[in-house]
Amino acid sequence: MTSARTSRPAAAAPAVVAALVMLVAGYATTLAFGPLRVGRMLPWVLGRGLGIAAYLALVGLTALGLWLRHPWRVRWRHPTPQVQLRVHATLAGLTMALLAGHIVALVLDSYAGVGWYGALVPSGSHFRPFAVGLGTVSLYVGLLVGITAASAGRLLRRAWLPVHRLASVVFALAWLHGVLAGSDTPRLMLMYVGTVGLVVVLAASRRFAAVPAPEAVGAR
Amino acid sequence: MNEPVALSVDMVRCTGHGICAWVFPQRVDLDEWGFAHVDPTPVASASDARRARRAERACPRRALTVTTAPAVSGRPTV
Secondary structure (H helix, E strand, O other): OOOOOOOOOOOHHHHHHHHHHHHHHHHHHHHHOOOOOOHHHHHHHHHHHHHHHHHHHHHHHHHHHHHOOOHHHHHOOOOOHHHHHHHHHHHHHHHHHHHHHHHHHHHHOOOOOOHHHHHHOOOOOOOOHHHHHHHHHHHHHHHHHHHHHHOOOOOOHHHHHHHHOOHHHHHHHHHHHHHHHOOOOHHHHHHHHHHHHHHHHHHHHHHHOOOOOHHHHOOO | OOOOEEEEEOOOOOOOOOHHHHHOOOOEEEOOOOOEEEOOOOEOOHHHHHHHHHHHHHOOOOOEEEEEOOOOOOOOOO
């Protein structure tokens, strides 16, 4: 039997991996979607960039969440399930941090027409109220999913799991929010199509794929 | 004084959600496929006993059980 560890695994490794992923994603985003413009456009550029980064972090979070219980996961033994859990939690924190930056930057942009009311109350925005409202609802449901999982065994005991299944709603709303309010170039639309394809393929294969035979994965 | 408690896992019920290892990594390990393996040695400290009970309550499959363990004597039994 595998013996349990006597100390918490190092939290630094998943954080470093997540930071590197986001660094590469940020660099690629900057290269792909045009040079930064400063001045009065800065809050909008920051809000847009942070929104794209938050969406990519959410894609990673959702994809890894699906993979954690995917039948095909038994074919790959690395990274270990403990590391995957830590990366999953780190990506959740990263998504929330990027979202906070996205919201603050766009609220501070007087030209965006969002404001605090528009950012926090669904359909309260002057700019595309329906599309912005989808993002607001996604944020609230996402907070619910994250808080109940982080307090599993305390707040809702084992009911964190049915609440966690709302993560699919969070992703769907965030994707629609991005498509309807944040796809001002064809390349961005390509990114939204590609990422939703990845998540849908993972979700469908998780649901319908057969578990590999024990001898196929080297089970003793 | 706190009564020592011990963790056990029902491997038939465990489906590998892994929340137990997240809550109590000092005593719950996951194998290469994500299924829980616990250290059955009784835990005596109040904080570890709290974490063990929290891991038990968090398991969506009710696969983890916390039982009151007999006090450990200093002499081995044969």
